Structure formats: structure tokens, C-alpha cells
Amino acid sequence: MKNYKIIIQYEGTRFQGWQRQTSTDNTIQGKIEAILSKMCGEPIEINGAGRTDAGVHAKGQVANFKIDTEKSTKEIMDYLNMYLPEDIAVVAIEEVDERFHARLNARGKHYQYRLRTIGIPDVFSRRYVHVQEDVLDVEAMRKAAKLLSGKHDFKAFTSNHRTKKNTERTISIEIKETPEELIFDYTGDGFLYHMVRILTGTLIEVGTGKWAPESMKEILASKERSNAGTLVPAKGLTLIEVFYK
Amino acid sequence: MKNYKIIIQYEGTRFQGWQRQTSTDNTIQGKIEAILSKMCGEPIEINGAGRTDAGVHAKGQVANFKIDTEKSTKEIMDYLNMYLPEDIAVVAIEEVDERFHARLNARGKHYQYRLRTIGIPDVFSRRYVHVQEDVLDVEAMRKAAKLLSGKHDFKAFTSNHRTKKNTERTISIEIKETPEELIFDYTGDGFLYHMVRILTGTLIEVGTGKWAPESMKEILASKERSNAGTLVPAKGLTLIEVFYK
Numbered sequence: 285m286k287n288y289k290i291i292i293q294y295e296g297t298r299f300q301g302w303q304r305q306t307s308t309d310n311t312i313q314g315k316i317e318a319i320l321s322k323m324c325g326e327p328i329e330i331n332g333a334g335r336t337d338a339g340v341h342a343k344g345q346v347a348n349f350k351i352d353t354e355k356s357t358k359e360i361m362d363y364l365n366m367y368l369p370e371d372i373a374v375v376a377i378e379e380v381d382e383r384f385h386a387r388l389n390a391r392g393k394h395y396q397y398r399l400r401t402i403g404i405p406d407v408f409s410r411r412y413v414h415v416q417e418d419v420l421d422v423e424a425m426r427k428a429a430k431l432l433s434g435k436h437d438f439k440a441f442t443s444n445h446r447t448k449k450n451t452e453r454t455i456s457i458e459i460k461e462t463p464e465e466l467i468f469d470y471t472g473d474g475f476l477y478h479m480v481r482i483l484t485g486t487l488i489e490v491g492t493g494k495w496a497p498e499s500m501k502e503i504l505a506s507k508e509r510s511n512a513g514t515l516v517p518a519k520g521l522t523l524i525e526v527f528y529k
Numbered sequence: 530m531k532n533y534k535i536i537i538q539y540e541g542t543r544f545q546g547w548q549r550q551t552s553t554d555n556t557i558q559g560k561i562e563a564i565l566s567k568m569c570g571e572p573i574e575i576n577g578a579g580r581t582d583a584g585v586h587a588k589g590q591v592a593n594f595k596i597d598t599e600k601s602t603k604e605i606m607d608y609l610n611m612y613l614p615e616d617i618a619v620v621a622i623e624e625v626d627e628r629f630h631a632r633l634n635a636r637g638k639h640y641q642y643r644l645r646t647i648g649i650p651d652v653f654s655r656r657y658v659h660v661q662e663d664v665l666d667v668e669a670m671r672k673a674a675k676l677l678s679g680k681h682d683f684k685a686f687t688s689n690h691r692t693k694k695n696t697e698r699t700i701s702i703e704i705k706e707t708p709e710e711l712i713f714d715y716t717g718d719g720f721l722y723h724m725v726r727i728l729t730g731t732l733i734e735v736g737t738g739k740w741a742p743e744s745m746k747e748i749l750a751s752k753e754r755s756n757a758g759t760l761v762p763a764k765g766l767t768l769i770e771v772f773y774k
Contacts, residue, residue: 293652343653365650373650405610405618407538408588412653 291376333526339518344525392527397468414520420491427497429457439507442476486513536621546583584763589770637772642713659765665736672742674702684752687721731758
């Protein structure tokens with residue numbers, strides 16, 4: 285058995301997210317497993333680094349799988365790309381140590397959220413940006429982003445209310461401004477369920493004046509989801525990269 | 530009656546091209562005219578600067594139309610964008626002199642052709658690039674592009690064999706190289722039917738060694754379509770800008 289690490293791109297628009305739910309579902313994991321299983325003649329499971337939600341995109345999702353094959357890495361990649369739909373692509377492959385696990389060994393991730401802030405539509409980015417035409421106080425948003433950066437308990441920023449797992453994470457948030465968009469870059473050792481989208485929604489509400497930047501401290505301390513901002517739509521979110529040691 | 534100039538973006542993938550053919554067709558011109566006609570309560574025709582083919586995209590197509598309306602330019606643009614499908618957008622509008630005509634007054638155009646030269650797919654550009662995995666001699670292609678640049682009779686480079694119109698054009702071709710793509714920029718005072726796609730096909734064939742760069746002179750002089758290269762697919766082509774005085 286050899287262990288392979290692959291890097292995967294996808295446009296999440298028409299999928300039910302990364303994680304396989306049934307054997308006939310429309311998930312990215314399911315699509316890849318079906319092709320590998322066909323190639324190997326037996327059921328193959330893959331481990332994805334991050335379980336992206338329905339509608340979320342990826343430029344650098346990582347997964348690993350163990351198979352017994354005579355094929356070269358290039359042949360495996362070409363086989364996958366031949367049978368994958370055109371909105372999923374394997375862009376890199378390598379054989380790795382048998383102990384490598386894409387999720388358990390991940391040291392961090394980089395997510396990006398794109399917000400289009402002007403009312404004029406853009407045909408070419410329409411699937412990858414969330415449009416909200418608002419005059420936003422970007423300096424206030426940057427102050428809030430700074431207060432949210434660092435090591436905190438992010439329990440207030442996850443939709444998974446009942447989790448008993450550790451909700452402490454160390455992250456850093458940067459906000460870039462272009463004439464048409466605000467681009468939120470989130471880098472961290474891990475992200476809770478819906479965390480990036482709730483953080484973005486909260487930061488936008490700082491931009492509209494609903495919250496003062498300083499109130500981020502209280503929201504964090506409250507550990508109450510209802511104190512944080514709106515969950516913004518999945519389409520603006522892209523998993524850019526997964527980091528390993 | 531006021532005369533309006535609009536700038537239009539579209540992803541050409543699912544359209545039959547710019548030019549209206551019947552009253553119920555799936556063309557960009559047809560879509561825009563239907564909405565303006567609805568808005569004005571009478572049939573409105575628009576003049577497009579370039580008649581892009583089925584599958585060709587645009588970032589800066591220009592059109593003009595004359596209507597009688599109380600609406601502000603912003604209201605007209607918002608009305609159009611509200612009813613246009615999401616793969617067409619009006620990104621600018623202004624009231625212009627009554628003599629302005631988007632096609633007749635155009636002084637030049639900039640088209641771009643994107644060729645992906647590596648075998649690894651890219652999900653995010655897949656609708657806008659033509660993929661041809663070949664080792665290309667880019668220096669030879671640049672020499673040929675230089676010989677094709679300037680003022681020439683481009684009769685050999687159009688699919689419209691029977692034209693009796695003037696087929697002389699002045700153009701300039703630049704080829705940019707990225708790790709994944711060759712990007713062909715065509716700027717000129719005008720382009721014949723299929724001219725950019727035949728020029729690109731011919732330049733690719735110079736890259737593969739089928740033609741020497743010097744043979745461009747003979748192809749031009751022959752004025753015979755059969756001497757030039759292949760017509761490359763429409764999806765790689767985008768109308769970037771239309772120039773006016």
C-alpha cells in the first residue's frame with residue numbers, strides 16, 4: 285500500500301460540500317472516492333484536510349489515500365482528472381510517508397473571503413464573491429480584525445453550539461481593499477464550523493457601525509453565538525492553502 | 530431622444546454570440562434589446578462595436594442606443610442589470626452626442642486570447658482558456674507575431690472568403706508568457722471575421738515547428754485562407770476594450 289497526498293481545486297457552486305454523506309451524493313469527497321474506487325476495483329476512502337461547506341470553493345484543498353497500484357503518480361492524477369467533472373481538478377500529487385494524514389497532520393489553513401462592495405456587477409467573479417453594497421468603515425474593521433487576531437476561545441463564532449471540544453484557536457486576519465472588493469485573509473491553526481463566515485459577517489457589521497471594534501472582546505468573552513454577527517454566504521469563501529510541518 | 534453609450538461584460542459560454550438573429554434568439558444583443566424595449570414600451574435597437582462570435586467573452590464591449598426616457602443613467606443601468614442574466618452585465622453608461630455610433634466611430638479594439646499550455650487543469654479559468662498541451666517555441670512565435678504586426682492585407686486570415694471589402698488592417702501582436710499560459714494581445718484598427726482566432730492558430734503552429742516565422746510573409750502575400758493555420762476555439766477569446774477618439 286502506498287500513501288498519496290493530492291492537492292485539489294474546486295468551484296463549490298453546485299456541490300453539497302466536501303464531506304461524503306451517502307454513496308450517491310454530490311460531494312467533492314464522494315466524486316473523488318468513486319473514481320479511485322473504480323480505478324482500484326475496491327472501495328477507497330480519502331481523508332480531506334478541511335470539510336468545506338456546500339458552496340465553498342478551494343484552490344488548495346489537501347487529501348490523502350492509501351492504495352495498491354502500479355500506476356505512476358502522474359498516471360493516477362491523469363486518471364482522476366479524466367473522470368472528474370470540470371469543476372473539480374487534482375493539481376498536484378506525491379507519494380508520502382505512510383503515517384501522513386491530511387487532516388490530523390495539518391498545522392494550519394489559509395481561507396479567503398471576497399466581498400464585493402460596489403453595486404455594479406462583475407460577470408467574471410460572480411461565483412466567487414458575496415455582493416453587499418454598503419459604505420464600510422474599513423479602518424474600524426481593521427481594528428476589530430486586530431482584536432480578533434491572536435489566541436482566543438472562538439466559541440461565540442461557531443454554529444456548532446453544543447460542541448464540548450476545545451474551541452480555542454490562534455488566527456490572524458488581514459483585510460485588503462481594492463476599488464471593487466474587500467478581501468479578508470484568515471490564517472490560523474484551525475477553524476471551527478462556520479467560523480470564517482461568522483467572523484466575516486461580524487467584521488462587516490463593524491464596518492456598517494453596528495458594533496464598535498472594542499466590542500469584539502466582549503463577544504469573544506461571552507462565548508455566545510447570538511452575540512456575534514451574521515453568517516455570510518458560502519460563495520465568497522475559498523480554502524486557499526493547507527499548511528504542514 | 531437621448532443617445533447612450535454602455536460598456537458591457539459577458540461570459541460568452543452559453544450564448545450564440547453578440548448579434549441578434551431572430552426575435553427569440555439567445556444572443557447578447559437580443560437580451561439587451563428585449564429589456565430596453567420592455568423598459569421603453571417600443572422596439573429598441575442597439576449598435577454593438579464588435580460582433581463577437583458564439584462563445585467569445587467580453588470585458589469591454591461597447592454599444593449605443595437612442596431612447597426617450599426620464600430615467601437617469603444610473604436608473605437605466607440598474608434596470609438593465611436587474612433583468613439581464615448573471616452572465617451579462619452593464620458596467621458603465623453615459624449620455625453621448627447624438628452622432629456617436631459604437632461601431633462606426635470605433636477607432637480600434639483590443640482582443641486577448643488565452644492558451645493554457647500545461648496538462649494540469651485549472652478549475653477557475655476553464656471557461657476562458659483554450660488548453661493545448663504542447664511544447665511551444667515562444668521565441669519563434671514572437672518573431673512571427675512581429676512579422677504579422679503592422680499594416681497588411683489580412684485576406685488569408687479570415688473565414689469570410691468572398692468578401693470584396695477592404696481586408697487591409699493595422700495591428701500589433703504581443704505574446705506574454707506565464708508558467709501556465711501564453712497570453713496573446715491583439716490591438717488594431719479593426720479585425721476581420723475569425724481573424725484573431727486564425728492568427729492565434731497560425732502562431733501556435735509556428736510554435737510547434739510547422740511553419741518558420743518567415744513564412745508569415747508568404748501567407749500574407751498569398752491572400753489564401755487555406756495557407757494559414759487552424760481556427761482555434763472561441764472560448765479562449767475575450768474582447769477587452771474598444772477605443773474611440
